[in-house]
Amino acid sequence: MLPIGVFDSGIGGLTVAREIMRLLPRESLIYLGDTARVPYGTKSSNTVIRYSESNTRFLISKGVKVLVVACNTASAVALPALTQRYDIPVVGVITPGARRAVSATKTGRVGVIGTPSTIGSSAYTKEIHKIDPGIEIFPAACPLFVPLADEGLHDSEIARLAARSYLAPFAEREIDVLILGCTHYPLLKRVIGEVMGEGVTLVDSAEETAREIKALLESSGLKRPTGSDAPSREFYLTDVSDTFVEVAERFLGSGIEHIELVDIGAG
């Protein structure tokens, strides 16, 4: 009966929360966005691990049955530390995306885009090679995509120009799958799809992660029983500004009634 706990560096992870709510409409959910320290994707591993641990402690203190790290950077960098230190199931966004990419590629040539931290960690390459070492991976960091999505410019001429400049090198690589390795990127799906063309399958980690959580809840008997009360949804942010609320609703695809400001301390 406990809620699913989800944390992200900010509001990008709401794309994951949205998919969880869509796929598991009866489950309660607590979301923590660390908007006071966002972004993680340009910061060092040590700092990202420290922040991820303080986010996890907050969610565990609220009582959650499973922890979802809805941030590619934190999944890439902090997942081993979290899995080792805390005693609840932890799901990141890297493994589900990697698994889907492996099953979707026919040519064995897969592109991955993400923040500088995620790409620098080679987390997708490692996960994919655990399943199939023969797959060739072509990574690219796209640091402007996060601010473009945050500013509501995901469908603008500037976004198209940035996408062409970041994605042009893929044309020669002949990939047939591109992993959107950042929770912000689903907002740029249209622009990215235009540049990549129809022959390339875009893998959306948010969708794949929601599927993995559904499977986990079913296999572990943690699913909320039918006929239980209406699910609750709580949203906590470490900093609240007008922009965050506006952007949050764009990411979640619906209005948010209750946003609560929390101080989770130094971490």
Next chain:
Amino acid sequence: MLPIGVFDSGIGGLTVAREIMRLLPRESLIYLGDTARVPYGTKSSNTVIRYSESNTRFLISKGVKVLVVACNTASAVALPALTQRYDIPVVGVITPGARRAVSATKTGRVGVIGTPSTIGSSAYTKEIHKIDPGIEIFPAACPLFVPLADEGLHDSEIARLAARSYLAPFAEREIDVLILGCTHYPLLKRVIGEVMGEGVTLVDSAEETAREIKALLESSGLKRPTGSDAPSREFYLTDVSDTFVEVAERFLGSGIEHIELVDIGAG
């Protein structure tokens, strides 16, 4: 003989440090960049004040004779709190820029660009109107400029497109002065100048702030005496990544020998 203390949300304030080192080459300097929590410009006032106070405590613990808030957002939002709470002279970047704009305008029509927080605070408008209430101010937030400068894209086609889109409304306003109200923006000076044309004077807060500090040290007798030892320069960051060092050197316009990582706690 004590050093000048300078803090910024990240590395943008190095443009201010650079001007201080150029104008006051004999002064020692301690720089603190809060790279673990950067950026401030999209966060709430309460959070920015809290972070500014912890930065100030760190610099005071190091022993500084004057505190420079080399961040427009922190200057706009936290300066009154810092001035009230700490017992050393505090210089922000807003007043020097405002003063220069007033003396430079002939038409009495001044544009201001900055982060959403700085623009939202109306800090430049208030400062300018203290000097001359008759001046008309036209503000515009340019949120993409910071990531563009951080990514080294300050002279790119994407930067030109962003500049045209943000600055186009000024064409009808007939301003003759534009304040670059963010320490990152001097890197985009060329692109901004191209869009604004020759008839508009760009006010660079970094230069004006260095002049104000020089005047303050001279008038208060705090200047380092001639013939003293070679000045020391120390750079502290709350998070260190490869990107930060590379970008820091671009902002400072020279190599940085000693960067030290510090943990300044929760704030």
